[in-house]
Amino acid sequence: MxxxxxxxxxxxxxxxxxxxxxxxxxxxxPKSSDARTTTRITCxxxxxxxxxxxxxxxxxxxxxxxxxxxxxxxxxxxxxxxxxxxxxxxxxxxxxxxxYIPDNGVYSKLISVMGKKGQTRMAMWLFSEMKNSGCRPDASVYNALITAHLHTRDKAKALEKARGYFDKMKGMERCQPNVVTYNIMLRAFAQSGKVDQVNALFKDLDISAVSPDVYTFNGVMDAYGKKGMIKEMESVLTRMRSNECKPDIITFNLLIDSYGKKQEFEKMEQTFKSLMRSKEKPTLPTFNSMIINYGKARLREKAELVFKKMTEMNYTPSYITYECMIMMYGYCGSVSRAREIFEEVAESESVLKASTLNAMLDVYCLNGLHMEADKLFHNASDFRVRPDASTYKFLYKAYTKADMKEQVQTLMKKMEKDGIVPNKRFFMEALETFGSKLPGSDSGNRKSNGSRRPQKDITKDLVEKTENS
Incomplete structure (x- = not known):
């Protein structure tokens, strides 16, 4: 038991x-006797x-x-x-x-498991069962419940629910938000780009009895970094150090990525040197971020040196690393080298990931080679890869911008044949792209620069994977 x-x-x-x-x-x-049957108990x-x-x-x-x-x-x-x-x-x-004794630990763990699996209704049912059994929820249970809601797809509604529980906790003496609660909320608002909410929570933390930890500071710096607010991010870093809170690998990685996105490469390189001198060790996201950001600035040699250093330090590149290299060469106009890496990955992997296919398609479109992208897309099965919904969405936008009407029609037919059902976001972005092609639209009047203009979706997805891997 x-x-x-x-x-x-x-x-x-x-x-x-x-x-x-x-x-x-x-x-x-049972044992039989002459006169009657008796039952004998053996022990x-x-x-x-x-x-x-x-x-x-x-x-x-x-x-x-x-x-x-x-x-x-x-x-x-x-x-x-x-x-x-x-x-x-x-x-x-x-x-x-x-x-079995009703216990907050059991409930919080079960609620957490259900939340991670996207079973928000089941998490709510467990929370209701807990109260019915006589248990009084504490901060750990509410933290699990908040996290469960944040796993739902409707992020706006999830944040609203989470904020509601947070405010409710502040009104209950035994359920006052702790540092874990603040960290959960700060990370959620940071990932949603709601800097105002991050600022409000951080100020609220100042007047509370809760002391921030490394995760708290990382959450706030991440929010500022994603918005390119470098001075504000550095201000939080200074406060972090004044609180005698040592940076961890997450701190270093978000600093490196934030400086890289703003192309402040001197600061990015200095942060990497500080990381190498510290007790922390670089991770694959460290190198991936530097490669992709050097690539966006078309600093091919620097990106290649990062990859070389990574392999010299005995790090094994992941599929995300190779996708970063493919994109880096695409930004630098080295389509043939990007294709070489793509084919090398295809040969080494038993099943190629759709995201790797998407990266190569993006490189072709970045460099105005839409017909090459179309050819690769239709020959995807040769590389043992099946396009996913993001592949169709990306190509739809790329073909529409390039005014490739025939390819758009063929793409939609294939999409239907492959059973890919477009969601609301697909239609909204498709409509936006179509609108930009109408006469009189601002983007329609601008001169096409497809050979060097990045497709936002795949690049954004790749950066997010780099940060979270």
């Missing part, structure tokens, strides 16, 4: 059943008989539950998905166990 509800794991849950099924229960054996008194009967009943119930769950597990229904789907069954089973 699980001995500690606060350390509940699904693996423990499954293993507990195997203990039950392997356990041999004591039995009763134990009446209380023990009750315990054994209860245990045998529990065993039967557990075996039925396990068989029910295991029967649903297949290639289409893996274990984690099955447990997510039947979490109510698992939870009800927990409630029936003698060891």
């Amino acid at each position: 699980l001995t500690s509800p606060s350390s509940l794991r699904f693996s423990d849950f499954i293993s507990s059943f195997s203990q039950f099924t392997d356990h041999k229960c004591l039995r009763f054996s 134990g008194a009446i209380p023990l008989r009750r315990k054994l009967a209860e245990r045998e009943s529990a065993d039967r119930e557990n075996r039925v539950l396990v068989r029910s769950l295991m029967s649903r597990i297949s290639d289409r229904e893996p274990l984690v998905k099955t447990l997510d789907k039947y979490v109510k069954v698992v939870f009800r089973w927990m409630q029936k166990q003698r060891w």
Whole structure:
């Protein structure tokens, strides 16, 4: 059985059943006599008989539950998905166990798991069950609930919900926001680019009893860095150091990326040197960021030196690193070299990722080679890669800007054939692109500069992957 509800794991849950099924229960054996049949108890008194009967009943119930769950597990229904789907069954089973005591730790972990899987309704159900069982939520439970909401696709609504819970916590004495709460909220607003909300939260933190930690400062600097607010970012870094809070690798990476995006390469290189002198070690995102930002500035030699240094330090490039190299050569006009890397990756990978295909398509379009992009797109199967929705969206925008009407029509037919269903964002961006081509539009009157103008979507996606990898 699980001995500690606060350390509940699904693996423990499954293993507990195997203990039950392997356990041999004591039995009763009837014996015949001349005059009558008697039942002889092989061991134990009446209380023990009750315990054994209860245990045998529990065993039967557990075996039925396990068989029910295991029967649903297949290639289409893996274990984690099955447990997510039947979490109510698992939870009800927990409630029936003698060891079970309503505990905030159990609830916060279950709510967190459901949130990560996008099961917000289930997280809310668990929160409701918690209150019904007599448990009083604390900050850890609300932190889990806030995080669960932030995993939903509707980010605007998620932030609104999260802010609502945050304000509610401030009104409850035993649920006052702690440093984890502030860090969750700061990161969420930073990722959404809401600098005003970040500023407000950071000021709110100043007047609270909570002391910021390295994650707090990183969250605020990340918000400023993403907006190119270098002075504000450096001001937070100064305050971080004055609080005797040492920068970690995340701090170094966001500084390097922020300086790189603003093409303040002297500061970026100085930060990298500081990183090399510190106890921290560079990570792949460190190098990826420097490569892509040098590439945008068409500093090919510097980008190649970063890649060389990375390999000399025995770092193994990831697919994101190779995508950065492909894009870097694209920015620098070295299409043939970008294609070489693309083909090398295609040969080394059993299945090529759609994002790598997208990077090569982007390079062609950056350099005005739209027909080459179209050819690669239609021959994608030769490289064991299947285009995804982002591929279609990117090509639609690229073909529309290049006024390639025939390719647009062919693309839409293939999109329908491949079962790619465009979402609202696709149509809105497509409409915006189409509108820019209408007579009288500002962008339509400007001279085309497709050979050097980056396609925003793929570059943005690549940078985000570089930061989060």
